[in-house]
Amino acid sequence: MSNTLNLIKKDPWLEPFKNAILGRHQHVLDKEVELTDNKRMTLSDFATGHFYFGLHRTNDRWTFREWAPNATKIFLIGTFNDWQEQESFALKRIDNGNWELILPAEAIQHGELYKLKVYWNGGCGERIPAWATRVVQDDATRIFSAQVWEPQEPFQFTKKPFVPKTDPLLIYECHIGMAQQEEKVGTFNEFREKTLPRIAKAGYNCIQIMAIQEHPYYGSFGYHVSNFFAVSSRFGTPEELKQLIDTAHGLGIAVIMDIVHSHSVKNEMEGLGNFAGDPYQYFYQNERREHPAWDSLCFDYGKNEVLHFLLSNCKYWLEEYKFDGFRFDGVTSMLYYSHGLGEAFLNYADYYNGHQDDNAICYLTLANKLIHQVNSRAITVAEEVSGMPGLAVKVEDGGYGFDYRMAMNIPDYWIKTIKEKIDEDWKPSSILWEVTNRRQDEKTVSYAESHDQALVGDKTIIFRLIDADMYWHMQKGDENYTVHRGIALHKMIRLITATTINGGYLNFMGNEFGHPEWIDFPREGNGWSCKYARRQWNLVDQKNLTYHYLADFDAAMIAIINGIKDFQATPIEEIWHDDGDQILAYKRNDHVFVFNFNPVKSFSDYGFLVEPGSYEVVLNTDSKEFGGNGLTDDSMEHLTNFDPLYKKENKEWLKLYIPARSAMVLRKTK
Secondary structure: OOOOOHHHHHOHHHHHHHHHHHHHHHHHHHHHHHHOOOOOOOHHHHOOHHHHOEEEEOOOEEEEEEEOOOEEEEEEEEHHHOOOOOHHHEOEEOOOOEEEEEEEHHHOOOOOEEEEEEEEOOEEEEEOOOOOOOEEEOOOOOOEEEEOOOOOOOOOOOOOOOOOOOOOEEEEEEEOOOOOOOOOOOOHHHHHHHHHHHHHHHOOOEEEEEOOEEOOOHHHOOOOOOEEEEEOHHHOOHHHHHHHHHHHHHOOOEEEEEEOOOOEOOOOOOOOOOOOOOOOOOEOOHHHOEEOOOOEEOEOOOOHHHHHHHHHHHHHHHHHOOOOEEEEOOHHHHHEOOOOOOOOOOOHHHHOOOOEOHHHHHHHHHHHHHHHHHOOOOEEEEOOOOOOOOOOOOHHHOOOOOOEEEOOHHHHHHHHHHHHOOHHHOOHHHHHHHHOOOOOOOOEEEOOOOHHHHEOOOOOHHHHHHHHHHHOOOEOOOOOHHHHHHHHHHHHHHHHHHOOOOOEEEEEOOHHHOOOOOEEOOOHHHOOOOOEOOOOHHHHHOOOEOHHHHHHHHHHHHHHHHOOOOHHHOOOEEEEEEOOOOEEEEEEOOEEEEEEOOOOOOEEEEEEEEOOOEEEEEEEOOOHHHOOOOOOOOOOEEEOEOOHHHOOOOOEEEEEEEOOOEEEEEEEOO
């Protein structure tokens, strides 16, 4: 291994922490050698536990295997044996803490339910197999069971291989259950038929689906996972999810999964919490076992069996369902013994002070190596708030191998700005710095808001801007000042966030049209109602309401970004800012982006030095078609004015009328 990795070469401020960085990198290399039998196989060969463990059908028999080193006896029980322990369904201990059962083909049938009855010294209990690929809940008893899933005609994908478009990556974050208009839990089929066409029409080229892995409590948003290899049955069958993904691919839309490997639900009967009487089989020991803020359990990434389980899980979703990658949830929680709680992360020393979980770092790095080994075009995104250097740097350069990291500072900045500053104090220089504040060698996914801002206890941007007036003044012709202001700023915030990306852009389902209110999943406190766990598409479809203005603008904005080759890779060049006027201008290639955050003052003949030529307006937040005032004539050709002072710089004056609280995008035509 080189004594200096590219991660350090590109950032000399990391030099004092060279030994820690090299040590982490070597840890990954050593662990890979260990897991792959001294490189006699690949990581992909290693990550095949789902083919060995669990229930599998061959021509003439069923084979079931489970890892349960603490068990003393295990029986397979189910509808096929009236849930009774029978010697013919008793597993035999084989090697390395594994158990096995071989049954004739006629012993169990597709659709039957099953569990394990596990005995250990001092106790016993029913458990759902750790590697179960189908888990269902009984409507009457609310009890979960594994289900035999071997359909006679498994789904056949029609689109292969799919090549995601990532220049740029435009993510539509979504949740299947709450994607429908009706007050109920939506399905994969409904999403495929009703929601996918909306996303395609809006111009997004990737969907990030939440809550795919089975979870006992619907209101956890899918983040308290119990069964890591099972598609949540509340949304439909495995075949229906595969059909959704296949249809998305046919529309040119990549599908990435919000994967949860940062923690696990505490449940014992459904989950892994105390699988065979051993609370530490999958999880850290003592005080590190429980996550103090999430009421969940923390995986022991130092165990090879746990690495096998999680790495196999990554490969399973890629190959079985043709997912195009993953957004890894809770990466900050994995990286630090403190889970990032109460940490300030003020300087580089905070990333290399011995408070980091090197086992988790090793797992994440191996996971990225594996994922890209299985599918070189796969997309991986890290949800990480601390700013850990190298997260989205190639493994061979000393990084952790993610393709993107979430720019989590941006939504926090917008919330803080909207809450704490009057409009006159919005400083364009501060705004531009914040949306471009990132490590230059790491690609990010920028976003103004995600599902986090839409949950009960928080507010979406549109709800912060308009609040209660959304209930009374969103009818066309009845808008008041608050609504006009909210609509204007909603467009401007999205425009500056989306057009300053260096990798990707994300929007949460419905936020593009200013979906009102918050998300509140059915729970005892709201009478188990789905009223706020759905999307009111009727609002954007009604042309007499103002919501469609925001959706139309979002689609126009996305179309412009899509229409510029390698948009995310083009440099952002600031042309001008004046915090007094609240004016900002920057360019990317032949496009100029101009913002006037001033709430009351419009400017005539405001000049910017740009390349000589002719410019046309291709997008204007103040256009009447997007709910603006229409104060400018956007059909006008804008010619630059010669100034001998700037002849050597090849710059001329572009003079514009810029209405208050508006933004425009111009393209150089010649």
